[in-house]
Amino acid sequence: MDNGSSRGRFRDSEAAQGYLLISPTAVYAILMLAAPLLAVFVYSLMIDSRAGASAGFTFGNYVEVWSGRIYQAIMLRSLWVSMLVTLITVLLAYPVAYFVSFHVKPERKALWLFLITIPFWTSYLIRVFLWKVILGYNGVINSGLMSLGIIDEPLTVINYSIGSMVATLAHAYAPFAILPIFVSLEKIDRSLLEAGQDLGESKLLTFWRVTLPLSMAGVIAAVLIVFIPTIGDYVTPELIGGGKIPMIANMIEVKMLKQNDKAVGAAIAVSAMLIVTAVSLVFLLLNKRFLKGQK
Amino acid sequence: MMKSPGLKIYTIAYLVFLYAPIALLPIFAFNDSRVIAFPLAGFTTNWFVEMWNDQQLWIAFKNSMTIAVSSALFATLFGIFAARASTRYNFPGKPGIIGLIMLPLVLPEMIVSMALLVILIGIGVPLSIFTIILGHVLICTPYAVAILSSAFSSLDRSLEEAAYDLGETRASTFRLIILPLVMPGIISSLLISFTISLDEFIIAYFLGGNQTVLSVYIFGQFRFPQKVPAIMALGFVLVCISILLLTIAEYFRRRGIAKTGGKDTGGFL
Numbered sequence: 001m002d003n004g005s006s007r008g009r010f011r012d013s014e015a016a017q018g019y020l021l022i023s024p025t026a027v028y029a030i031l032m033l034a035a036p037l038l039a040v041f042v043y044s045l046m047i048d049s050r051a052g053a054s055a056g057f058t059f060g061n062y063v064e065v066w067s068g069r070i071y072q073a074i075m076l077r078s079l080w081v082s083m084l085v086t087l088i089t090v091l092l093a094y095p096v097a098y099f100v101s102f103h104v105k106p107e108r109k110a111l112w113l114f115l116i117t118i119p120f121w122t123s124y125l126i127r128v129f130l131w132k133v134i135l136g137y138n139g140v141i142n143s144g145l146m147s148l149g150i151i152d153e154p155l156t157v158i159n160y161s162i163g164s165m166v167a168t169l170a171h172a173y174a175p176f177a178i179l180p181i182f183v184s185l186e187k188i189d190r191s192l193l194e195a196g197q198d199l200g201e202s203k204l205l206t207f208w209r210v211t212l213p214l215s216m217a218g219v220i221a222a223v224l225i226v227f228i229p230t231i232g233d234y235v236t237p238e239l240i241g242g243g244k245i246p247m248i249a250n251m252i253e254v255k256m257l258k259q260n261d262k263a264v265g266a267a268i269a270v271s272a273m274l275i276v277t278a279v280s281l282v283f284l285l286l287n288k289r290f291l292k293g294q295k
Numbered sequence: 296m297m298k299s300p301g302l303k304i305y306t307i308a309y310l311v312f313l314y315a316p317i318a319l320l321p322i323f324a325f326n327d328s329r330v331i332a333f334p335l336a337g338f339t340t341n342w343f344v345e346m347w348n349d350q351q352l353w354i355a356f357k358n359s360m361t362i363a364v365s366s367a368l369f370a371t372l373f374g375i376f377a378a379r380a381s382t383r384y385n386f387p388g389k390p391g392i393i394g395l396i397m398l399p400l401v402l403p404e405m406i407v408s409m410a411l412l413v414i415l416i417g418i419g420v421p422l423s424i425f426t427i428i429l430g431h432v433l434i435c436t437p438y439a440v441a442i443l444s445s446a447f448s449s450l451d452r453s454l455e456e457a458a459y460d461l462g463e464t465r466a467s468t469f470r471l472i473i474l475p476l477v478m479p480g481i482i483s484s485l486l487i488s489f490t491i492s493l494d495e496f497i498i499a500y501f502l503g504g505n506q507t508v509l510s511v512y513i514f515g516q517f518r519f520p521q522k523v524p525a526i527m528a529l530g531f532v533l534v535c536i537s538i539l540l541l542t543i544a545e546y547f548r549r550r551g552i553a554k555t556g557g558k559d560t561g562g563f564l
Contacts, residue, residue: 040409
């Protein structure tokens with residue numbers, strides 16, 4: 001580039017302009033996000049916040065959260081539900097992303113993606129509520145099956161169960177999984193696939209040895225994008241679980257607001273963030289190793 | 296293009312599964328029965344009338360509009376600053392700063408709202424529509440940054456340099472050259488932020504004090520089984536509005552790509 005040297009000279013002023021430009025957004029994020037998260041962290045290390053002021057520094061809240069039976073059960077349940085949802089969502093989404101990327105004409109791809117993303121942008125609350133209507137005791141499935149004469153009594157297994165929570169969440173986060181997988185499939189050089197088949201591999205083997213490994217980054221992104229919001233979901237356990245099958249978010253609400261135990265509530269919140277970070281790191285490392293194995 | 300009917304059938308079945316619950320909205324919104332169940336009872340528009348006459352719903356609707364419009368404006372404004380800074384300038388610590396701005400995308404909303412609640416109560420800010428807006432701007436900004444970054448990064452830098460060479464200042468170049476080119480991205484960011492804020496429940500529920508917004512109103516109605524048909528009607532209206540807004544956003548997004556001479560690479564996000 002002919003202006004390479006002048007760019008070097010203006011480097012300082014360029015950095016200064018960058019800082020100046022990003023500062024309103026950055027300051028907002030620091031005030032409204034970094035500071036509050038720090039406050040939660042400080043709260044989680046306080047002895048008894050119910051008394052009002054802080055009375056000292058302790059790890060007691062974390063000991064309580066990590067060793068308490070109820071807390072353990074709820075955290076394990078949240079993990080179990082969100083992992084199941086992630087597995088189902090990603091498995092179901094892959095063929096759809098594959099179809100749109102490999103079998104749809106380029107000029108129609110945007111339309112297909114638009115169709116897939118529309119349900120995601122319709123009210124989340126209404127969608128969860130619809131599943132309650134579908135799966136409820138007197139809901140659409142039960143009344144439909146009864147009016148068709150297939151069953152005589154309403155099925156009870158489909159309401160207020162972990163299974164119905166998983167179904168609801170898997171439906172709610174379906175489009176999330178398709179987009180990253182689609183993007184990674186789009187990036188694959190099509191000539192690699194032709195080369196594979198020219199060298200005598202079957203279509204299935206080409207998929208297994210070329211397409212799938214090359215799209216793994218998208219699959220990992222899809223896993224994270226589904227896993228993170230589902231583990232923190234509040235509405236589905238409340239509505240579909242009928243409040244009887246709480247997850248982490250519901251527990252945070254109960255501690256923070258209903259029992260006004262901010263210290264323990266904050267410890268749960270920090271623990272939840274740690275769990276999310278740990279799981280994310282495992283997947284990111286897996287991805288890294290996977291990509292390394294490719295070379 | 297390879298042909299494979301199996302995959303196509305699967306994808307269509309998947310789309311049906313995706314849309315099936317939403318298809319129930321119009322069916323039961325016009326169904327003449329308080330109970331949401333088959334067989335259907337007959338056609339009625341009573342539920343829309345009942346919805347229309349609900350005073351509380353109108354208050355919630357007005358609050359939601361105030362919040363969604365302000366959140367969309369502020370989030371897009373913050374998005375413009377951040378997207379322009381990250382696509383045009385290099386500075387130390389950029390990944391960290393952008394990471395913090397994008398963080399709400401990967402944080403459970405419950406944690407965002409509790410963290411905000413702790414600090415707002417701590418410094419004695421009364422909960423109101425204003426505090427909901429504070430939270431919504433925070434969670435809409437990452438989406439605005441993502442949309443606007445792609446708009447700004449598809450800009451040809453030589454256009455800007457040409458304007459400088461022709462004697463325009465930095466500010467007038469931005470106004471005359473850059474802004475019109477990224478306008479479709481701005482409109483799309485406004486619409487997406489508006490839709491997210493309108494839908495958002497957890498922050499509105501916990502940071503709203505005694506102010507009701509649309510999503511909180513809907514959540515509250517779930518306790519009353521006799522209100523369900525009116526919610527179906529409301530849901531139907533909301534879905535129609537969402538689809539309309541998204542179609543407009545998609546139109547502007549495509550026009551933006553066409554304007555800057557890029558190639559369409561897919562939908563939002």
